[in-house]
Amino acid sequence: MAGGIGSRFWPMSTPEKPKQFADILGCGQTLIQLTFKRFSGIVAPENVWVVTSAKYAATVREQLPEVPPQNILEEPCRRNTAPCIAYVSWRIKAIDPKACIVVSPSDHIVMDVPEFQRVISSALGFVEETDAIVTLGMKPTRPETGYGYIQADLAYSSVRNREIYRVDSFHEKPDVETAERYIAQSNFFWNAGIFVWKVGTIVNALRVYQPTLSETFESLLPLYGTPQEQEAINKVFPQCENISVDYAILEKAEEIFVFPADFGWSDLGTWGSLYTNSEHDVHGNSCIGPNISVYETNNCIIHTTQARRTVVQGLDGYIVAERDGMLLVCKLDEEQRIKQFGEE
Numbered sequence: 001m002a003g004g005i006g007s008r009f010w011p012m013s014t015p016e017k018p019k020q021f022a023d024i025l026g027c028g029q030t031l032i033q034l035t036f037k038r039f040s041g042i043v044a045p046e047n048v049w050v051v052t053s054a055k056y057a058a059t060v061r062e063q064l065p066e067v068p069p070q071n072i073l074e075e076p077c078r079r080n081t082a083p084c085i086a087y088v089s090w091r092i093k094a095i096d097p098k099a100c101i102v103v104s105p106s107d108h109i110v111m112d113v114p115e116f117q118r119v120i121s122s123a124l125g126f127v128e129e130t131d132a133i134v135t136l137g138m139k140p141t142r143p144e145t146g147y148g149y150i151q152a153d154l155a156y157s158s159v160r161n162r163e164i165y166r167v168d169s170f171h172e173k174p175d176v177e178t179a180e181r182y183i184a185q186s187n188f189f190w191n192a193g194i195f196v197w198k199v200g201t202i203v204n205a206l207r208v209y210q211p212t213l214s215e216t217f218e219s220l221l222p223l224y225g226t227p228q229e230q231e232a233i234n235k236v237f238p239q240c241e242n243i244s245v246d247y248a249i250l251e252k253a254e255e256i257f258v259f260p261a262d263f264g265w266s267d268l269g270t271w272g273s274l275y276t277n278s279e280h281d282v283h284g285n286s287c288i289g290p291n292i293s294v295y296e297t298n299n300c301i302i303h304t305t306q307a308r309r310t311v312v313q314g315l316d317g318y319i320v321a322e323r324d325g326m327l328l329v330c331k332l333d334e335e336q337r338i339k340q341f342g343e344e
Contacts, residue, residue: 111264137189
């Protein structure tokens with residue numbers, strides 16, 4: 001899924017150039033390229049599908065030349081994750097009714113790629129033998145208020161896979177007090193938004209819990225893979241309900257399981273999350289970019305990958321970020337204000 005705009009990450013993420021197409025980590029690869037790379041050995045390039053906004057399709061083709069152009073699906077407008085997943089699921093079903101699918105955001109980071117690959121492979125083996133829907137649950141390391149939570153029933157694991165458990169319930173993003181209560185228990189996990197299922201399983205769930213959405217994309221079966229597909233999608237997609245797959249399916253379905261995992265995951269939704277997941281110098285500064293010098297500066301994240309030289313003096317707990325002539329200097333603990341700039 002590569003259609004988001006990441007407004008909380010301005011100026012590294014803008015509606016014209018969202019964060020999934022940027023080299024956020026300063027490693028020479030964009031987030032979508034890193035996402036593609038960590039599925040290497042699990043999914044062949046010809047079986048990778050990208051659902052993105054029509055205005056980003058050319059960027060996807062440029063950054064992921066290994067993905068067949070016909071596997072890059074264009075949304076004419078944003079309608080959240082349920083229509084996105086319904087579209088690609090029916091599109092895949094038209095080609096391979098027995099396919100297993102991993103749904104992954106394109107703008108997250110994973111620090112331990114081998115463990116990620118192990119977990120995904122194990123989950124794929126589980127859904128191939130069952131009609132289960134599996135969501136990955138990240139083991140929490142702090143009382144995070146920016147993530148939804150999954151409450152698992154850890155009393156008994158699945159017979160087919162001892163690492164997988166039934167989901168008791170899903171919880172919305174909590175306040176700090178509630179988040180602290182969650183992490184004090186061992187059965188609450190961050191909802192990473194990564195799902196694994198058979199195409200038949202998700203299509204049947206859509207038929208049961210979202211019949212209108214299901215009928216919309218099922219009716220297009222004769223057009224998938226034809227020159228008329230995009231025109232039809234452009235017509236029906238704006239009529240779809242703006243709803244997440246969590247609300248549409250996961251909170252209603254019965255065969256829902258969670259795979260607790262720990263592979264250094266972050267949704268990288270804010271500068272604070274990038275700061276948390278970056279290396280720091282002895283003064284707590286995270287510097288991403290060439291030729292950065294800091295003096296009398298502590299606990300800052302400085303991201304200036306396009307600047308020839310950056311000098312920062314006398315700051316404590318700040319974000320300093322530059323991209324395409326836009327400069328941000330903001331207190332880390334007040335970064336909630338950044339979203340308004342990203343949406344302007």
